[in-house]
Amino acid sequence: MAEVKLLGAWGSPFSRRVEMALKLKGVEYEYIEEDLANKSPLLLKSNPIHKKVPVLLHNGKTIVESLVILEYIDEAWKTDPILPEDPYDKAMARFWAKFLDDMCMPAIWQIMWSKENQREKAIKEAIQHLKTLENELKDKRFFGGEKIGLVDIVANFIGFWLGAIQEASGMELVNKERFPVLCRWIDEYVNCSIVKENLPPRDELIAFLQTRFSASSWKY
């Protein structure tokens, strides 16, 4: 049995976060693709509370929840740290990771699933959160500074998935006029070799998303 196994799903930004951290650190692992419509006994046994991917199995121990897994990986394999050493800088990275998960991602999904009369409000909220990110990123190459760190890994949803969502739905939330700094970061991010080799095929993701969104395309 391999020392490290990852249960994931190809289109999940949460699974891809974990893969990126493992690859950044050069940790060898066995990847097991889960069919989320028909979850395996191993997934249900490993994550009985949430029944979700990603699940990391390391020497018979089970770790779930992508943010928890990322911190675990950073502590279990010390090379190429993804979190800063200084307690305050580390707190800031955790703050932004939490901001992305608790505020940005729900706000963006909210736009897609909200009723017509709620959509304007959802868009305003998402723009406000993205402006906050834009402001945080100005004067920096990556959220992690000169190199990719925890926040960049967690922001993969903005870096890649959001573009696919925009193309699949016709929604235009992020563009160069509205978010020049974020767009510059997105360009640089998806062109990093370590990121590029760890993203799902764009066309397949768009096709997958299109089956989930309503047929009515709309512009903002």
Added chain:
Amino acid sequence: MAEVKLLGAWGSPFSRRVEMALKLKGVEYEYIEEDLANKSPLLLKSNPIHKKVPVLLHNGKTIVESLVILEYIDEAWKTDPILPEDPYDKAMARFWAKFLDDMCMPAIWQIMWSKENQREKAIKEAIQHLKTLENELKDKRFFGGEKIGLVDIVANFIGFWLGAIQEASGMELVNKERFPVLCRWIDEYVNCSIVKENLPPRDELIAFLQTRFSASSWKY
């Protein structure tokens, strides 16, 4: 200016978490009570994104979000650690802290604010999460093992606030028949001297909660 300042609110379990960690470590701090109906310029400047307590100010640096603050405190002051040293044990503590914040607390609040026809569903969900906690706690004195750790601090909502909510609302979710292990933990927890000296006055909290809940008392 004191080295450490805390902006908090007397009835907030999130503020009290931070106070408990500071007290456990013997860190001296200046406490500043915030009027949440009329937030101070210092709070709005310190936490412009969420505009919430708690806010920790340490040597001119600002840290917000209670879970982020707790980890910061554990790293900035090494004595009497609240997180385990081992990466896997640490991941487990983070998992349970997240479970409390993301699953248990929202489910319990949901009962209080849900419409009559949604309440049964909300109660079932809360009971399921509390059963998960009960199961995690069996065979252990505290979530942290033999002494209070991060998860116990985060679980203060279950340890103290829930009892006050039950008394203020008439709801009976947690009792000795349904949750013997959790009730044993609650008894032990609120009687720890460090916890006891760091809880709001029970009568005042109940009076405060009563003004928030509807007048109709109900039993489950």
